[in-house]
Amino acid sequence: MSIQTALELVLAAVVLGLAAWAVAARETSAAVVGFIAYGLLIALVWVALGAVDVALAEAAIGGGLGGVLLLSAGARLRENEKRAAAERPGAGARLAAAALSAMVAAGLAVAVLRLPTPAPTLAPQAAANAAATGMGNPITNVLMAFRAMDTLLEKFVLLLGLVGVWSLAADRLWGGNPGPRHQADPLGLLAFLARLLAPIGVVVGIYMVWTGADHPGGAFQGGTVLAAMWLLTMMAGLTDTPPVSSLRLRLVLVAGPGVFLVVGLAGLLFGAAFLSYPAAYAKPLIVAIEVAMTLTVAATLTLLSAGAPEQRLER
Amino acid sequence: MSGAVVFGMCGVAVVGLGLYSLITNPHPLRKIIAFNLVGSGAFLIFGAVARRSATTAFSGDPTPRALVITGIVVAFSATALAVALLLRLFDAAGSATLGADAQSSTADDASGR
Amino acid sequence: MRLALDVLTIVAVSGGAFFFLAGTVGMLRFPDTLTRLHALTKADNLGVGLVVVGLLPQAAGPREAAELLGTWLLVLLSGSVVSQLVARTVFATDRLGDALARGPGPPR
Amino acid sequence: MTAFLTASLGFILVMLALGLVRILHGPRDADRMMAAQLIGSAGIASTLLLGAVNRSPATIDVAFTLGLLATFASIAFVKKGLSRLEVEDPGSAGDA
Numbered sequence: 329m330s331i332q333t334a335l336e337l338v339l340a341a342v343v344l345g346l347a348a349w350a351v352a353a354r355e356t357s358a359a360v361v362g363f364i365a366y367g368l369l370i371a372l373v374w375v376a377l378g379a380v381d382v383a384l385a386e387a388a389i390g391g392g393l394g395g396v397l398l399l400s401a402g403a404r405l406r407e408n409e410k411r412a413a414a415e416r417p418g419a420g421a422r423l424a425a426a427a428l429s430a431m432v433a434a435g436l437a438v439a440v441l442r443l444p445t446p447a448p449t450l451a452p453q454a455a456a457n458a459a460a461t462g463m464g465n466p467i468t469n470v471l472m473a474f475r476a477m478d479t480l481l482e483k484f485v486l487l488l489g490l491v492g493v494w495s496l497a498a499d500r501l502w503g504g505n506p507g508p509r510h511q512a513d514p515l516g517l518l519a520f521l522a523r524l525l526a527p528i529g530v531v532v533g534i535y536m537v538w539t540g541a542d543h544p545g546g547a548f549q550g551g552t553v554l555a556a557m558w559l560l561t562m563m564a565g566l567t568d569t570p571p572v573s574s575l576r577l578r579l580v581l582v583a584g585p586g587v588f589l590v591v592g593l594a595g596l597l598f599g600a601a602f603l604s605y606p607a608a609y610a611k612p613l614i615v616a617i618e619v620a621m622t623l624t625v626a627a628t629l630t631l632l633s634a635g636a637p638e639q640r641l642e643r
Numbered sequence: 644m645s646g647a648v649v650f651g652m653c654g655v656a657v658v659g660l661g662l663y664s665l666i667t668n669p670h671p672l673r674k675i676i677a678f679n680l681v682g683s684g685a686f687l688i689f690g691a692v693a694r695r696s697a698t699t700a701f702s703g704d705p706t707p708r709a710l711v712i713t714g715i716v717v718a719f720s721a722t723a724l725a726v727a728l729l730l731r732l733f734d735a736a737g738s739a740t741l742g743a744d745a746q747s748s749t750a751d752d753a754s755g756r
Numbered sequence: 757m758r759l760a761l762d763v764l765t766i767v768a769v770s771g772g773a774f775f776f777l778a779g780t781v782g783m784l785r786f787p788d789t790l791t792r793l794h795a796l797t798k799a800d801n802l803g804v805g806l807v808v809v810g811l812l813p814q815a816a817g818p819r820e821a822a823e824l825l826g827t828w829l830l831v832l833l834s835g836s837v838v839s840q841l842v843a844r845t846v847f848a849t850d851r852l853g854d855a856l857a858r859g860p861g862p863p864r
Numbered sequence: 865m866t867a868f869l870t871a872s873l874g875f876i877l878v879m880l881a882l883g884l885v886r887i888l889h890g891p892r893d894a895d896r897m898m899a900a901q902l903i904g905s906a907g908i909a910s911t912l913l914l915g916a917v918n919r920s921p922a923t924i925d926v927a928f929t930l931g932l933l934a935t936f937a938s939i940a941f942v943k944k945g946l947s948r949l950e951v952e953d954p955g956s957a958g959d960a
Contacts, residue, residue, distance in 0.1 A: 331867060331874075332870065334874065338877050338881070339877060342877060342880060345884055346884065349887060349888065357893050361887055361893075361897060361937075368900075368904050368907045368930065369907060371907070371926060371930065372907055372911055372914065375911060376914060380920065380926060383926045384926055384929055387933065388929055388933060391930055391934055391937070392933035392937075393936075395936060396936055396937065399937060399940040400943075518942075521939075525932070529932055532929070532932060536929075539925075544922040549929075553929065556932070556933055556936060559936075563939055563940065
């Protein structure tokens with residue numbers, strides 16, 4: 329066994345241990361902490377699998393936004409714990425569930441072990457057509473050009489998710505600011521950290537979008553970092569969420585899918601097909617879409633983490 | 644080559660663990676975590692599939708990886724929606740369990756909000 | 757020259773690994789939350805720091821080296837702030853617990 | 865050199881796994897959060913080492929992102945603890 333394989337086995341064992349802890353922990357808060365640590369380590373697994381783009385996305389979501397979302401929800405649901413525990417299914421049901429899960433896992437394991445060799449791959453095609461977009465990062469090419477339809481629809485899903493979250497607001501709070509207003513000492517430690525970290529984070533986020541053309545990175549990863557920085561200033565009490573009735577906010581939210589859709593329709597009118605880019609303008613068009621998408625992703629993810637409107641609109 | 648097998652099996656095991664927790668754990672927030680574990684395991688299997696085709700020229704197939712990035716976004720927005728639903732149910736009913744008799748037994752708790 | 761740099765890498769990375777060992781042992785063996793916080797900060801600052809110092813000679817260029825140092829600075833900044841905040845929360849909850857144990861009245 | 869770096873990476877990963885025991889035991893949420901913070905730092909160090917082993921400079925971006933965001937959970941945890949105190953305090957409970 330090579331030292332590399334030993335390392336991979338250790339990493340996989342630690343990840344599995346954290347997943348098992350997130351499942352088995354008695355208290356919900358303990359399970360949430362386990363799941364956050366799991367998210368951090370999964371980023372390491374993606375690096376070991378050679379997928380740095382995915383590692384960046386996982387580090388930003390699993391390490392940052394996801395943890396904030398689950399921790400604050402867990403704190404608010406604390407009183408719910410005992411009541412839910414009373415509904416724990418009996419030993420027979422648990423045994424049946426374990427058998428079912430084991431069967432599903434065994435089926436998947438057989439499928440993974442019997443994958444065809446040599447493995448089919450689209451990597452050479454992606455590399456051969458990179459010249460059509462002028463960008464060197466194959467994943468950005470797949471996301472923005474070769475399978476742009478997926479990415480467009482994903483942006484609509486994000487928007488629909490946000491509409492769903494907002495629609496949960498009580499009638500009297502509609503139009504107000506999402507989430508509770510965070511109280512914090514404006515001269516305190518958290519505000520100090522937010523003032524120092526947020527500018528660095530904004531630069532890192534923009535850098536990630538820019539470098540995404542040729543190196544690992546991209547609009548989603550950059551947007552997530554920007555969202556995390558916005559959330560940090562909110563948690564430090566320096567800013568508040570914008571009211572959901574704000575027109576400017578809504579413009580930012582539809583900017584990404586809107587620009588994407590307009591470019592796609594222009595491709596239908598002037599080019600070969602929906603979402604086809606004319607070769608001469610492919611890179612500027614993709615960069616324009618990415619900039620608009622970054623803003624949308626940052627705003628949408630922040631507001632998704634903040635939750636439904638909970639503050640009355642101040643007039 | 645072996646990295647793909649090791650982490651692919653890891654993903655398979657995570658799917659199994661998550662599925663078990665999704666079925667048996669009564670706490671709705673734990674079900675949301677379990678749902679995320681199942682998703683994460685499926686992404687790992689995708690990653691293993693992408694890694695299998697690694698050669699000296701390419702670190703793996705970019706298509707499944709791009710799909711995983713899309714999947715991470717969609718999983719996050721689904722999680723946020725589920726958490727928001729759960730919090731709203733808790734605020735409205737004073738309890739957020741999935742049992743049949745949960746609403747009637749806890750209506751008096753709602754007066755605090 | 758190359759040899760000297762490699763020796764520096766080995767010494768510094770080993771030092772970093774030692775501090776992770778010390779931090780983990782402290783995390784497991786120290787008796788209460790605040791002493792464990794002390795162990796954590798050593799692993800945070802010196803563990804990551806020495807690994808960064810050890811990797812500097814292996815960096816491909818000045819840009820990579822700057823990014824390595826930047827990572828350490830980030831860990832230093834947020835680690836120190838967060839440990840302060842955690843310690844304050846521990847103090848605050850202790851005080852609240854004492855007040856609740858004493859009986860009715862304002863919690864402070 | 866690669867063998868040495870891989871071995872140190874494995875060592876730090878084992879340390880990280882031992883830190884899991886503290887998440888298991890608690891007893892307080894603060895202890896669990898600190899253990900997660902330690903796992904985060906060890907994860908950053910491991911990512912840097914893995915980048916050096918694989919000779920992929922972009923990996924440092926991942927470590928940088930983790931460094932930027934790894935403390936987020938701790939901050940949310942601290943906010944959660946403080947907001948619970950504020951709810952107990954009748955003076956500042958007006959935000960619900």
